[in-house]
Amino acid sequence: MRRTPVNPWTYPEGMDQGILIEGHRRLLFVSGQCAVDAQGASLYPGDMRAQTLAALDNVEEVLRAAGMGLDAIVRMNTHVTEIDAFLAEAAEPMAERLAAFDVRPPGVLSEVTRLGRADLLVELEAFAAD
Numbered sequence: 001m002r003r004t005p006v007n008p009w010t011y012p013e014g015m016d017q018g019i020l021i022e023g024h025r026r027l028l029f030v031s032g033q034c035a036v037d038a039q040g041a042s043l044y045p046g047d048m049r050a051q052t053l054a055a056l057d058n059v060e061e062v063l064r065a066a067g068m069g070l071d072a073i074v075r076m077n078t079h080v081t082e083i084d085a086f087l088a089e090a091a092e093p094m095a096e097r098l099a100a101f102d103v104r105p106p107g108v109l110s111e112v113t114r115l116g117r118a119d120l121l122v123e124l125e126a127f128a129a130d
Helices: 048-065 083-089 091-099
Strands: 002-006 018-022 027-033 073-080 109-111 122-129
Touching: 018 073, 027 048, 048 073, 048 083, 048 091, 048 122, 073 083, 073 091, 083 091, 083 109
Parallel strands: 073 109
Antiparallel strands: 002 018, 027 122, 073 122
């Protein structure tokens, strides 16, 4: 699979504006993942950074179940209940973890009033290809 970043502008840092994917075999659409354990119990109440990284762990687990890894992500949408807290506490650790796999996925960052449960602060949905 060939992945070509498409960046007609130099902003924003940390993500590509687009990614042209050629020669892929499979596409995986990962539903929104939050900071929950294998039984669905919420993790890290009130901790944006910890919840974000736990949600990313769950994205990685779904990818692994499909025989993929974080390096297969081609798009990621991030929904948070407090965008300022996410930017201050969690955006950089998430970007660093993805950068370790040379992944700068285009996507959406949006603030929502609430997620599926009141104690959840972040939800990640991903699209992957290999």
